[in-house]
Amino acid sequence: MKKIAIIGAGISGLSAAYYIKKLCPGAFVAVLEKEDFAGGKMRTCRENGFLMEEGPNGFLDNKPHTLDLVAELGFSNRLFKSSDASRRRFIFLKNRLNRLPENPLRFLASRLMSVKGKARLLVEFFIKKGIPEHDESLHDFAVRRLGMEAAERLIDPMVSGIFAGDPKNMSLRAAFPRIYELERDYGGLFKGLIAVMKEKKREKKRGTPAGPGGTLTSFTNGVQEFIERLDGENDGLLKGIAEIVLFRLEKGGYRLEYSHDGSAQTGDFDSVVIAAPSYAASKILRNLNQRLSILLEGIPYSPIAVTALGYDRAAFQKPPDGFGFLIPHIEKRPILGCLFDSNIFPNRAPDGKILLRVMSGGARSPETAEMPDCEVAERAVSEIERILKPSQPPSFVKTFRHSRGIPQYVTSHPQRMEAVEEELRESAGIFLCNNAYYGIGLNDCVNNALIIAGKVKSFLSR
Numbered sequence: 001m002k003k004i005a006i007i008g009a010g011i012s013g014l015s016a017a018y019y020i021k022k023l024c025p026g027a028f029v030a031v032l033e034k035e036d037f038a039g040g041k042m043r044t045c046r047e048n049g050f051l052m053e054e055g056p057n058g059f060l061d062n063k064p065h066t067l068d069l070v071a072e073l074g075f076s077n078r079l080f081k082s083s084d085a086s087r088r089r090f091i092f093l094k095n096r097l098n099r100l101p102e103n104p105l106r107f108l109a110s111r112l113m114s115v116k117g118k119a120r121l122l123v124e125f126f127i128k129k130g131i132p133e134h135d136e137s138l139h140d141f142a143v144r145r146l147g148m149e150a151a152e153r154l155i156d157p158m159v160s161g162i163f164a165g166d167p168k169n170m171s172l173r174a175a176f177p178r179i180y181e182l183e184r185d186y187g188g189l190f191k192g193l194i195a196v197m198k199e200k201k202r203e204k205k206r207g208t209p210a211g212p213g214g215t216l217t218s219f220t221n222g223v224q225e226f227i228e229r230l231d232g233e234n235d236g237l238l239k240g241i242a243e244i245v246l247f248r249l250e251k252g253g254y255r256l257e258y259s260h261d262g263s264a265q266t267g268d269f270d271s272v273v274i275a276a277p278s279y280a281a282s283k284i285l286r287n288l289n290q291r292l293s294i295l296l297e298g299i300p301y302s303p304i305a306v307t308a309l310g311y312d313r314a315a316f317q318k319p320p321d322g323f324g325f326l327i328p329h330i331e332k333r334p335i336l337g338c339l340f341d342s343n344i345f346p347n348r349a350p351d352g353k354i355l356l357r358v359m360s361g362g363a364r365s366p367e368t369a370e371m372p373d374c375e376v377a378e379r380a381v382s383e384i385e386r387i388l389k390p391s392q393p394p395s396f397v398k399t400f401r402h403s404r405g406i407p408q409y410v411t412s413h414p415q416r417m418e419a420v421e422e423e424l425r426e427s428a429g430i431f432l433c434n435n436a437y438y439g440i441g442l443n444d445c446v447n448n449a450l451i452i453a454g455k456v457k458s459f460l461s462r
Helices: 011-023 065-072 104-109 115-126 138-146 148-163 177-186 189-205 223-231 278-285 290-297 373-387 413-426 442-460
Strands: 003-007 028-033 044-047 050-053 079-081 089-093 096-099 216-219 237-239 241-248 254-260 263-269 271-274 301-312 324-326 337-339 353-361 396-407 430-432
Touching: 003 011, 003 254, 003 263, 011 028, 011 223, 011 271, 011 442, 028 241, 044 223, 044 396, 050 301, 050 353, 050 396, 065 442, 089 148, 115 138, 115 148, 115 189, 138 148, 138 177, 148 324, 148 337, 177 189, 216 223, 241 278, 254 271, 271 278, 271 442, 278 290, 278 430, 290 413, 301 373, 337 373, 353 373, 373 396, 413 430, 430 442
Parallel strands: 003 028, 003 271, 028 237, 089 324, 271 430
Antiparallel strands: 044 050, 079 216, 089 096, 241 254, 254 263, 301 353, 301 396, 324 337, 337 353
16 A cells, blocks of 8 residues: 655645545555644634634635635535625725726726826837846836836735735746736737637637636635635544654655654655645755755745734724725835725624734735734734724734745746756655745645646556
8 A cells, every 4th residue: 555645734735635545546645734733824713703814815716726626525515705896906005095997997097007107007018028038026027018107006016915025026937927928928918918808708709618707715614614624534634743854765765753742753655745834844854855955945935914903884984895905015004905804705794893904014024024913913903094094993903923924936936946846856756735836826736736646646656
């Protein structure tokens, strides 16, 4: 019987375990997790009638990966789509909330950009395709194709909302591959978007599905409900594992040495999938492959603090409307933005209440995520009072923090991953499965888990 170890019981590890069992029937799959719970940052907290996510809010349904897994688990009836009202999104700029334009007419009428900035952005259609000689940053790409104003007012807050990162350091090709591909394949962003729209129309005429529209989707009781369902598929999960070290066996395969319930344990496996964050994977691999360990340790993370604020609806003359707002770095504010959680998913707050989640920290302001909870909360409340102007303080405050929150795909990340893959070929049977490598979203994690499961099957079949 083949034996596979999976280190890490976040969404990547749990999904990999499910797919490996499916593709390798009869194999023994052991999942080792250092915490006493599964799910990693995908945890849901219920308190005072509020339902709060400590980390991600859900996933977009414009890719099939998570939807397919949910359907396989018979869990589709628990899916919970965001409200139509949440499609409205805002940028806080010059002391006002500016709605992100959703069509050309709204764009022309928007005060988010100056007339000069709008004109420069429209020139993008006529700019020739660039051929950068190096891994271009998102900021450099945006300035080159869209102009400085668009880079600072549109692209910058987008990067904050997804990565809590600095676009001047983010790799375009690694962090936003679709944007990179639009210029590569079509010569520009507008040209690419027009071509994609035409293709979707042709698909509709042929009667083929054009794909869902990208609605944020979660679960009735939050994302942890999905984690618990997926965890239920694992009968080989060990929690509270510490001090994991990996060694190669002379006869082939790998030995894991770790501590469980205060005692030293060992296990021999044919293959090992490391689904822990890259910094944890680095420590696990230190005795096995030093160069690989160094490469993984070099992947940076941004710290994030999430402050949930519960208000009486009556505190707002006009209740928060839409998805939420992001703040460009040029505004020099102490928060990254705010999600209107109970507007996105109406069941997140009791009747008569509103739930907001304020994000602080990130790659450019890590110190703001490392302050004591009381200071993080005070700043969050102060910014909400300044921007949304509630007439009374929140009745509920709770802060969650992630000292290493989101992996940063900085420039040179593609080259780093090429070097990582080269080292993995020297350590046959070792696989990496985590959001530090090829996509940070829930869809990316599930899809990568399926890919890794296929690689494990091929390796064991040799």
